[in-house]
Amino acid sequence: MIDGGDSGSEGEEVLEVDWVSLETNLSAETLESLRQHLQHQDGATVAAPSSAEERAAEAEPVSAADGSSRSGGGSTSPTRNAGLVALPASNLVYKAKEYWDSRFSEEESYDWLASYADIAEHLHEAVPRDARVLVVGCGNSGLSADMYDDGYRRVDMVSTDFSAVVIDKMRAKHLAARPGLRWEKMDMLALAAEDASFDAVVDKAAMDALMVDKGDPWSPDRATIEQSHRMCAEVSRVLVSGGVFVQLSFEQVHFRRKFLLGEHPAAAGLLDARRQGEDEGHSNDGEGGGPYGWDLQVHDIQREGGCFGQFLYLLRKR
Structure with missing residues (x-):
């Protein structure tokens, strides 16, 4: 580096x-x-x-x-x-679809954060190879192809991004060699998928793009909290009971867990009555499930030659 x-x-x-x-x-x-x-x-x-x-x-x-x-x-x-x-x-462009369309039109492949080899062992433990997998914010990363080559080959493995440019490119790139991969244009804040339709949802730095304008990390702005809530609520919705949300991020645990577990005070008003009723009496300490109905486990990912920590968040839906 x-x-x-x-x-x-x-x-x-x-x-x-x-x-x-x-x-x-x-x-x-x-x-x-x-x-x-x-x-x-x-x-x-x-x-x-x-x-x-x-x-x-x-x-x-x-x-x-x-x-x-x-x-x-x-x-x-x-x-x-x-x-x-x-x-x-400005980092703010990372939230703009226009930026990604332009970048993806010229860039063939780019992987954020750790490689697949860095997380494969933890992924194997959390996600069986016959799982129905949804990858959100896939971009032009090699993650989906790496998972496919590693045995995650169900037809229901779907890789999504809000950029039609990159989805078209990735579909053309992998169609012949990896016919079991599906590529669909989809917004991770409003997933076009049925309830309880996936066993695992994988995010490699996708939520990170929502955090570029969050302001003070100790007291993030409401817009960022709302977007992270929408993402978590949608991921929880499409996961089956016992399914897992796998997220790789550079953000440290004491900051990210507040988003993943709905612990920011502003998030309380965003939760619908049904979820509040389901989680009444539960805490967000990793044993209760929180507003999204999942429990948190964290792995510190060590990269060769890396000087910044990266974290693999595993959220198992109850």
Whole structure:
């Protein structure tokens, strides 16, 4: 994630940072603070994320004399950001369908957070291979294909995203080799699925995209709480009793559990009378089920070379 790069002026070491690995984890302010912290700690200049203009120049094809093309700047060697996804000007764009349509139209594959190998053992324990699986916010990740290749091959394995662009691309990409995968355009806040129709729902960083404008993590804004509630309520609705919601996220447990268990005070007014009645007398301490009727288990996922924690949340519906 952070490598020693070329020497700067007067022999000064320049640290190259894979900012893309951090883009969904941290705000712009925190990213800049991290850059300054690293510079202070390591006594070296830390290369900051490129500006939008610099990224565009680096990515723009330039015709060569022989008719071939190369990256902007005339160099055939990789630039500092070669192969990396450009940081958007604001994290707020991660909630915009237009951003994802544009990105997916050009990007073939990108996996957020841990790899399938990092979570496979826990997934095997939580989800049997004959389970009916729904993947929400699938994007162009390799997760669905990895699960399929690992034996999750029921016809009812459905991968969804609110971007028709990526759904069409993923369907075309995997149709021949993985006919058991279904790809459907669907909003995870309003799932077009029958009640109790899936044994497992899998989310890899999809809820994270809802959190980009939550404000103070200790007291998030009501809009974010409402959206997380809608997502959890929908996931719970389509899960069978005994089914499991699997979520991989970078967000620490003491923040995320409040969303997953409906513990924010503002969430109380969002719960319908039926769910309140079902959960009367139960607490959200991992034994009661909470407003969504599930119990929480958390695994800390360790990645080789990673410096930020990632967490696998398993929520078993009662």
